[in-house]
Amino acid sequence: MPELPEVETIRRQLNEVLVGKKIKSVEVLREKSFGGDSNKLVGWEVERVGRKSKLIEIYFNNKEEMMIVHLKMTGQLVFVDGKKRVFGGHPTADWVSDLPSKHTRVILNFADGSKLFFNDMRVFGWMRMVNKENYEKEMRKTSPDVTEREFSLEYLTEVLKKSKKAVKLVLMDQEKIGGLGNIYANDALYLAKVMPNRKADSLSPLEIKKLLVSIREVINRGIKYGGASAANYVDIKGMGGTYQDHFLVYKRDGQLCSRCKGVIQKMKVGGRGTFYCPKCQK
Ligand SMILES: [Zn+2]
Incomplete structure (x- = not known):
């Protein structure tokens, strides 16, 4: 996909x-x-x-x-x-x-x-x-996608406060938020220093704010690098996207966190491969 x-x-x-x-x-x-x-x-x-x-x-x-x-x-x-x-x-x-x-x-x-x-x-x-x-x-x-203005701090706060599911699952729920898949959800949570399996309604206002900024940043970086050909998608000029060279945590288990030198781990959240730094994500 x-x-x-x-x-x-x-x-x-x-x-x-x-x-x-x-x-x-x-x-x-x-x-x-x-x-x-x-x-x-x-x-x-x-x-x-x-x-x-x-x-x-x-x-x-x-x-x-x-x-x-x-x-x-x-x-x-x-x-x-x-x-x-x-x-x-x-x-x-x-x-x-x-x-x-x-x-x-x-x-x-x-x-x-x-x-x-x-x-x-x-x-x-x-x-x-x-x-x-x-x-x-x-x-x-339909729900706003992450590049739209309607995807605001108020909107993200409301969506997260209403759910006791893992925050990563809520981010990937297309009925609530459009266009955020596994790669970018992992990287956004890392950037915001939030553990992917935290209950969505447990995030503080400051964490939600950081998460919003992080989502926008990883999506913009993805577009800048033409997407990730690791996801089997390459842009229409045939030049494979290069975002896979810039993954923050996605598929980097066993490697060192560039922020704190912790070792990136892998777990399953809702059946999907989930990558995180146990030292600096809370
Ligand atoms: Zn770390």
């Missing part, structure tokens, strides 16, 4: 290459991978590429409908323009081999001859046409 910084990296790259492209035709090779009437798209021009949590949003000059894409486990997007190729998502040989491949589910053909391939080996991912107004209404009801 891609985490938010990986999806944001792909979004930025797509936004660079797709804006202004006019759709000539759409080939849906696997019906279930595409929701809606693909014929409608003919003649539409890409206006911008957006994101909400891990959903990629493609806006067109058509004001009523837009397209949303979820890569899920094995989805990938490959943009081909002559010899130029940019790609992101699940890394497979399809990035560099001839397309379409047996994993190609949808092809967007643009008027200038360039193409966007949606490949998905395990077919959990999808592309979908949605009514823009309904979509935006739905999205307003």
Whole structure:
């Protein structure tokens, strides 16, 4: 699964290459991978590429409908323009081999001859046409993602105070907070010096404040480094993200804490690998 910084990296790259492209035709090779009437798209021009949590949003000059894409486990997007190729998502040989491949589910053909391939080996991912107004209404009801202004100190405090679960599980609960997965939850708690298995409602106001700042910092660092290719996600230009070279605690068990020289440990919280420094996280 891609985490938010990986999806944001792909979004930025797509936004660079797709804006202004006019759709000539759409080939849906696997019906279930595409929701809606693909014929409608003919003649539409890409206006911008957006994101909400891990959903990629493609806006067109058509004001009523837009397209949303979820890569899920094995989805990938490959943009081909002559010899130029940019790609992101699940890394497979399809990035560099001839397309379409047996994993190609949808092809967007643009008027200038360039193409966007949606490949998905395990077919959990999808592309979908949605009514823009309904979509935006739905999205307003969902939890804020960590890059949004609505994800405020008040909001985080309220979410944590209401739960007796381990703080790490609450941070990763997508119904409460969008876009924070295992890698970044581990690193944010380390940065805030909070033990991942602490009860969420036991955090002091100061700890919550530090946690908020830490979440923003690790997500911004993730975006800066193009995400982590350790999570099997690389950005669309094919340059693997390098956040894995900058993990603070994630997958660093047995190594020394850079803050206090304690030895980083691993435990399970809610079944997921959890990494922490027993000396400086309280
Ligand atoms: Zn430490």
